[in-house]
Amino acid sequence: MSIGNSPEDDRPSIGRALQQARIAAGLTVEEVSSSTRVRMPIVHAIEEDDFSRCGGDVYARGHIRMLARAVLLDPGPLIAEFDAEHGGGPAPTPAAPLFEAERIRSEPRRPNWTAAMVAAIVAVVGFVGFTLFSGEDEGSSAQVAEGSTPDKTKPKPTTTKPVDPKPVPSESVIAAAPRDKVTVRLSATEGKSWISAKDHNGRMLFDGLLAQGDSKTFQDKERVDLVLGDAGAIDLFVNGKKIDDQFESGQVERLSYTKGDPEVG
Structure with missing residues (x-):
């Protein structure tokens, strides 16, 4: 159904276009109301071009969009026609001033050179102490190793349990539909x-x-x-x-x- 290329006098209204599309789709007002969650009195009112029960232009646009999709109709031309008849679409939200973004921006933190120097000194002292301690340890370990007897026992073979094969995927649930249902x-x-x-x-x-x-x-x-x-x-x-x-x-x-x-x- 086209509502954009016919002359203005022959073009159906928003409510009439939605009603004709619903009837062509073989749907009742109750079925459309159930699928869109728009109450039946509001569906009836919109099909009669009465948008006062929608609670405002924003809700009216939303109801028109949901009803159009439920009856397989493009909501774009209907929303454009509604805006033309009711003073245009909603006003855009103004962007926040630039100075507010500058005010929110936090100050950069300066590097703490004193803490960095202390950390470097501690790291150097620790490395020197670790090196000296490791040298003494290696000497004592070498002396003990020379007097020890190598272990000639063979390691016991380890047995690994075979992995169970993955189960073969069964057929689809639909193919296994119960016969009593x-x-x-x-x-x-x-x-x-x-x-x-x-x-x-x-x-x-x-x-x-x-x-x-x-x-x-x-x-x-x-x-x-x-x-x-x-x-x-x-x-x-x-x-x-x-x-x-x-x-x-x-x-x-x-x-x-x-x-x-x-x-x-």
């Missing part, structure tokens, strides 16, 4: 996607964005229900087997899997 794994390999997963009782297991490179695994004793906001970005594994259905980029899919699958529900 349904196991579903989602991997975002082609981009990010909003996903929702529920168990057979309708309890929410996960509801949010899955970034590129991330994975999620869900299990239930009977069934797992999925909603994929961008199915073309997801690699899907069910009970240890990859689902080979070719989903298109941007395609919204609602799927359901049981212990007897993989078969698309």
Whole structure:
């Protein structure tokens, strides 16, 4: 959806653009609210171009950005339009004056020459004493060595215990999925996607964005229900087997899997 190149009279407002993108993605206001943590009344108000419930322009920009990403819409043009309608973006924070940095800078420490000289004298005296003591020690050691009998006993051979070989890595957890449960794994390999997963009782297991490179695994004793906001970005594994259905980029899919699958529900 483009809102930048059409005439001004035909261009949808910020709220209308977000609403149209949400409907095109097959998402409800409740699902968008759950994935962005923006309360449902505020989502409704923003879709009606009412930003008074956001708590200020800064929060309004943040809500617009999160809602746009949840419905796979570029937030940049929407933020620019909001700034144009509400007096521009936030004012930049002024840099600290240079004289404050100079005032904080500590004075350089001067070298302590007296302490250095004392340390050098102590080092010289210690070295001389160590040399004299070592010379006397070497003489006495030589006399004792001459009268001693060399030890002819052979050293005992040492035995080393062989190192146990490293265990061979086992197969993946997905391949060893339990047969008494349904196991579903989602991997975002082609981009990010909003996903929702529920168990057979309708309890929410996960509801949010899955970034590129991330994975999620869900299990239930009977069934797992999925909603994929961008199915073309997801690699899907069910009970240890990859689902080979070719989903298109941007395609919204609602799927359901049981212990007897993989078969698309």
